[in-house]
Amino acid sequence: MANTPLHQQLSIMKQSFFDEGLLDHEQVSYLETLENEDDPDFIENLFTMFLRDSSRYIDSIEKALEATPVDYSVMERMLYQLKGSSASIGASKINGETNTLRKVFHDGDIESAKASLQKLKEEHANFKEKLVIYVGMLKEAKPSEY
């Protein structure tokens, strides 16, 4: 495997995701076993999909929570979608904040749910910022690997 400065940067960045609890090491390692020469862009595609879908889910959650009355069925669906996809790619903090929001929402406290949503949005923005850079670096690193 190549050990260029870019690959070293990728390793360091990946490790920082694990150290900061943004990504689950075990889940990411598992996903990496599914990537090979038949599907070399597997991880990159997954992360790109998550960036796109998670933003959409959070926007829908926000609209549903702001609606009068609150759109419970949309909230329920979007929360499960976000819970599921964040668990699937190992996005631990997003998954954690989603579970917190779900619990608060199910307890019926809408104001606390809105506060919890703000926390989720902050975590998501932080994660997204870093993941976009990481995906960009993955794209750049590809031709020399394969």
Added chain:
Amino acid sequence: MATHINGSWELGAKMTALVVDDDSINQTIHHRLLEQLGIENQVARNGKEAIDIHCSGKKFDLILMDRDMPIMNGIEATRKLRAMGIRSMIAGVSTRCVKQEIQEFMEAGLDDYQEKPLTSAKIISILRKIHHSGSISY
């Protein structure tokens, strides 16, 4: 085709599976996971698509059925498939962990239930329950 994993598949027809999930990430992961295990598979985006695929005459050894989907959810799709006489192994896949909700899904006609995210080990534990034309041995 025989596919070697920890043990080996008994020789027989290649296994087929249908992934029923509305989430593109889970579709991608489960499709790849099954592919790596040597299981030919396709994806349906919701319960209705799963029904339509079966109505077109296709059959599968294994159906991975997500619970929460738009248009037709996994519970309704499972009930309909069983009512149509589909005897495939149907494994419910969900993030739900409340006993009552799992029970409701099982009662729709599932053979097994697994919590997301799916892994090769979880798929293999499902496949162990399938009585195929040969049997699966490890």
